[in-house]
Amino acid sequence: MTSATEEQPETEARNATVLTLTGVTKTYPGVKALTDVSLDVRSGEVHAIVGENGAGKSTLIGVAAGSVAADAGKVEVNGNLLSGADAKEAQSAGLAVVYQHPALLPDLTVAENLLLVVPRDERPSRRNLREWVDQKLSRIGARLDPLQRVGELTVEERHLLEIAKALALRPSVLVLDEPTEPLVSDEVERLFTVISELTATGTAVIYISHRIPDVMRIADRITVLRDGVMRGTFEAGAVTEHEILERIVGRALESTFPAKPAAASLGPDVLDVQALSGDGFSHVDLQVRRGEIVGLAGVSGNGQREFLRGLAGLARVEGDVRLNGTSTRLDSVPAAAAAGIAYCPGDRHDDGMFTSLSVRENLLVRALSSVSFGGVVRRRMEGEAAVEEIRRLRIKTPSTETPIASLSGGNQQKIMIARTLLAHPRLLLIEEPTQGVDVGARAEIYKILREAAESGVAVVVLSSDAKELEGLCDRVAVFARGQVTALLAGDEVTESTITGAAVMAETELERKSALGKTSGRGRRFLTGDFFPVSMVVLALLALAAYTASVDSLFLSSFNISSLLLLATTLVLAAAGQQVVMLTGGIDVSIGAALGFLVVVGSFVLTGNGIGSVLLGVGVVLVASCCIGLVHGVAVCFGGFTPIVATLATLFLLQGLALLMRPNPEGFVSADLALWVGRSYGPVPMVFIIAVALVLATEYMLRRSRFGMSLRAVGSDEQSAQRIGIDVRRIRMTAYLLCALFVGAAGVVFFVQSGIGDATAGASYTLTSITAVVIGGASAFGARGSFLGALAGALLIQTIVNSTLFLGLEPAWQQYFIGGITIVAAGVYSKVRRAAGG
Numbered sequence: 001m002t003s004a005t006e007e008q009p010e011t012e013a014r015n016a017t018v019l020t021l022t023g024v025t026k027t028y029p030g031v032k033a034l035t036d037v038s039l040d041v042r043s044g045e046v047h048a049i050v051g052e053n054g055a056g057k058s059t060l061i062g063v064a065a066g067s068v069a070a071d072a073g074k075v076e077v078n079g080n081l082l083s084g085a086d087a088k089e090a091q092s093a094g095l096a097v098v099y100q101h102p103a104l105l106p107d108l109t110v111a112e113n114l115l116l117v118v119p120r121d122e123r124p125s126r127r128n129l130r131e132w133v134d135q136k137l138s139r140i141g142a143r144l145d146p147l148q149r150v151g152e153l154t155v156e157e158r159h160l161l162e163i164a165k166a167l168a169l170r171p172s173v174l175v176l177d178e179p180t181e182p183l184v185s186d187e188v189e190r191l192f193t194v195i196s197e198l199t200a201t202g203t204a205v206i207y208i209s210h211r212i213p214d215v216m217r218i219a220d221r222i223t224v225l226r227d228g229v230m231r232g233t234f235e236a237g238a239v240t241e242h243e244i245l246e247r248i249v250g251r252a253l254e255s256t257f258p259a260k261p262a263a264a265s266l267g268p269d270v271l272d273v274q275a276l277s278g279d280g281f282s283h284v285d286l287q288v289r290r291g292e293i294v295g296l297a298g299v300s301g302n303g304q305r306e307f308l309r310g311l312a313g314l315a316r317v318e319g320d321v322r323l324n325g326t327s328t329r330l331d332s333v334p335a336a337a338a339a340g341i342a343y344c345p346g347d348r349h350d351d352g353m354f355t356s357l358s359v360r361e362n363l364l365v366r367a368l369s370s371v372s373f374g375g376v377v378r379r380r381m382e383g384e385a386a387v388e389e390i391r392r393l394r395i396k397t398p399s400t401e402t403p404i405a406s407l408s409g410g411n412q413q414k415i416m417i418a419r420t421l422l423a424h425p426r427l428l429l430i431e432e433p434t435q436g437v438d439v440g441a442r443a444e445i446y447k448i449l450r451e452a453a454e455s456g457v458a459v460v461v462l463s464s465d466a467k468e469l470e471g472l473c474d475r476v477a478v479f480a481r482g483q484v485t486a487l488l489a490g491d492e493v494t495e496s497t498i499t500g501a502a503v504m505a506e507t508e509l510e511r512k513s514a515l516g517k518t519s520g521r522g523r524r525f526l527t528g529d530f531f532p533v534s535m536v537v538l539a540l541l542a543l544a545a546y547t548a549s550v551d552s553l554f555l556s557s558f559n560i561s562s563l564l565l566l567a568t569t570l571v572l573a574a575a576g577q578q579v580v581m582l583t584g585g586i587d588v589s590i591g592a593a594l595g596f597l598v599v600v601g602s603f604v605l606t607g608n609g610i611g612s613v614l615l616g617v618g619v620v621l622v623a624s625c626c627i628g629l630v631h632g633v634a635v636c637f638g639g640f641t642p643i644v645a646t647l648a649t650l651f652l653l654q655g656l657a658l659l660m661r662p663n664p665e666g667f668v669s670a671d672l673a674l675w676v677g678r679s680y681g682p683v684p685m686v687f688i689i690a691v692a693l694v695l696a697t698e699y700m701l702r703r704s705r706f707g708m709s710l711r712a713v714g715s716d717e718q719s720a721q722r723i724g725i726d727v728r729r730i731r732m733t734a735y736l737l738c739a740l741f742v743g744a745a746g747v748v749f750f751v752q753s754g755i756g757d758a759t760a761g762a763s764y765t766l767t768s769i770t771a772v773v774i775g776g777a778s779a780f781g782a783r784g785s786f787l788g789a790l791a792g793a794l795l796i797q798t799i800v801n802s803t804l805f806l807g808l809e810p811a812w813q814q815y816f817i818g819g820i821t822i823v824a825a826g827v828y829s830k831v832r833r834a835a836g837g
């Protein structure tokens, strides 16, 4: 038996304060997101933070986690005073966050996303990787293919991975920002079990949610935020759900759901679907009458979502769909839209929002015809329409011109709904209409949907919240194994019958897991970075074989040697380009830099003897690194975009090179020319060295933390920052690494040129970009490989060389390279989309 004195220290430890926020204030342009907020969180408790959309919850968590810099106030995690906005520091002090919009890197694999956050000494060996990932995921009941790219996962799978990632950090303070929104009920239960296991071991859990019943069920204490101000912390047992709701909205609450019309008052069918089949569902009949809202329910993965997306023209379907009696074709989204079908997706971040556009632009993008005259948008009408929607849905935004990305999640959701309605659809398809939306706005959204139905729009709502379907819908179609197994109407539309019908259906399907989708290695290969390499190698071999069959001298030692020597400069330049393109950047100054380095070489690489040559090579590399440093500083600290920063240096370098060598002068050192010209059989030594460098960099890209971070920054800069990657350092290093490759290319190029010619090299900017694009690089970053850059560069050089042997005009070189670029970009994106979908 344990005595009271033995128990005391443990109780004290359990109640120790592990996170303190004191006087936190944060202002965004036009919005005071937090005003003097103080909060303490104790070990072993579930501390809920609730509040309306835009109340400041995510900002508060951002400050605690070091991803948002507060204007005033301090944060202490486990007694460590955080010095500022530094996600790594908060993480090291024991705080982990599951973000509302997961901080995942879509172009990296499931395993890489996990590996990036765990400390170095906890990373498994490659042999144990699969087992290690399975173990991390099994805690939250998820099964995912470790080698699958995160961008291919469903929203639910991404959230489960985000939770597993936070748990892998073994935090003492775990923050869950609306973790259950995309999850189905068994996953929610699993999460709640994990939360109670964690709190039992002393971990503090901060739980942010709009689902008040869930909060009441699991929280020990509840803190209410409204308009960025603390409205009190309450013991969960001492307040009722209604009291919390009233504190959240700051007024007395009316009923959430609008009254349903009597069945007899409903009009004729607006939507009539007969025997509709598609991927994931078959032979579905459904009618929606004027004034009626029909819900779609079922355990996730049973075809209801596919059915909805089929109606939206997003997937192929067969069957008969009539809108107001007119047969409607659904073979594409534009065709569906032209027929008056509007779809509001559940994953607003990836499917719905134009993140860099303003609130006004996002709201009106589908309804521009209603605010334009003769094809010209009337800004005043557009602005007024936007203001009206903002007022109607009580969207919290400083102005119509605020970028939508800076709004809170719930307010973004309201904009998506308003936008869909502004398209004046005949059929409105809406997925998870109130996901992430606060209680006050929920009622408004329900009212708006009901009004739309009354005005003659057929409304179909897909929701995983059975209570929402009960309150909102006149009828509910429950899906199981791709078929409607129950069509509930009138009094049958209750939470328990909906849930019962969904879970009791004998035809219930297993969730379609990512594992199923990716079981083939082939599919992974097609979506991977090495598929383009193999395509390029095949094209290269075919071209070489054809050219050799026309003229056998193509395979002569002399030709191979000169081809590879010429290719070396391009291989090195393309590798440099690939480094920056992986981070989502670009270097348009590479050609000018090569010209400049040739000029530098013409001063420092003219003498003979090993000492003189080494010194000269060193000077060229340092000069190149200076260019890289300027790019890095301009992009990381000067706020310049990569294209502007490198465009500026392009002109500077061209001018400088011409100033130093108005006319070609300064011959290359005979010793250097001799050494660079050495070969192993027909293969020049410099080419072998370039290939070795490329292979080493490729290895670094796939296996090292730096390589993963490089791709992480290109994949999603904000997520990379949130998981503690020093984005500036990575970008800076990328520009320096690029500069080293370009410096090496400069030395080889000087030997090829033989003389300091300031105008040489200009073409390398475009050919280096072309080589990496042919090799599979994406202009958006994170995709591509150094092997691809190598293969792309070799293919370009072979095309140039082959046209001579085939007796073609030089113009054919350009046609071939242009054609191959278009074909490559088209094939890669089509294959990636088809295999990744």
Ligand SMILES: Nc1ncnc2c1ncn2[C@@H]1O[C@H](COP(=O)(O)OP(=O)(O)OP(=O)(O)O)[C@@H](O)[C@H]1O
Binding pocket: 028, 029, 031, 032, 033, 051, 052, 053, 054, 055, 056, 057, 058, 059, 060, 100, 396, 397, 405, 406, 407, 408, 409, 410, 411, 436, 438
């Ligand atoms: N990066 C930003 N730039 C400008 N304004 C911002 C930014 N981030 C948040 N805001 C504003 O700060 C306020 C608080 O937003 P926050 O995301 O913290 O709210 P929230 O309580 O988490 O809302 P939700 O429940 O909708 O997620 C909102 O008015 C939002 O528009």
